[in-house]
Amino acid sequence: MKLLWSIMVLLIILLQFRLWVGEGSFAQVWGLEEAITEQRAENTDLAVRNERLFAEVQNLRGQQGALEERARMNLGLIRDNETFFLVVEP
Template identity: 45%
Template sequence: MRALTLTLVTLIIALQWPLWLGKGSWLRVWQLDQQVQEQKVANLKLATRNTALDAEVRDLKQGTAAIEERARNELGMIRPGEVFFQLLDHAANKNGGTH
């Protein structure tokens, strides 16, 4: 009777081993699910960035207003006959110019 019990326990352990510790175990499935969730978050951030870049590309292709705005902001473009005013932040000047 003791040998039969030992044999059945050994058989149950042998059948349960792959379920808990094997290649397709619950632990591995849980780890992969965590990785999938992290990748979904990363993909959502990249999709948002791609949408913004796509909108910027469309703006640059369709008209000169977007190109002019970018040149003004990034390159300091001023048209002939325009007057350039630079406004200083008084709060920054009171703190010694640091933010």
């Protein structure tokens, strides 16, 4: 009878060990849940960035003035018969 009880206690200890430390344990589940939370936050930030970029692309595709403004500001382009003045402050 003592042998049976010893075997049962040993099995319970082994099962508890696996529950707390082994593969699929509580610690591993908690770590994965934390990683999922962090990834969702990052995905939200990236989704907002993608929406801004998509709106900018739509603006550049749909309006000729927006494309021209971008070229003037970033590339310093001017039209024919225009004079470029560079104002330098002291």
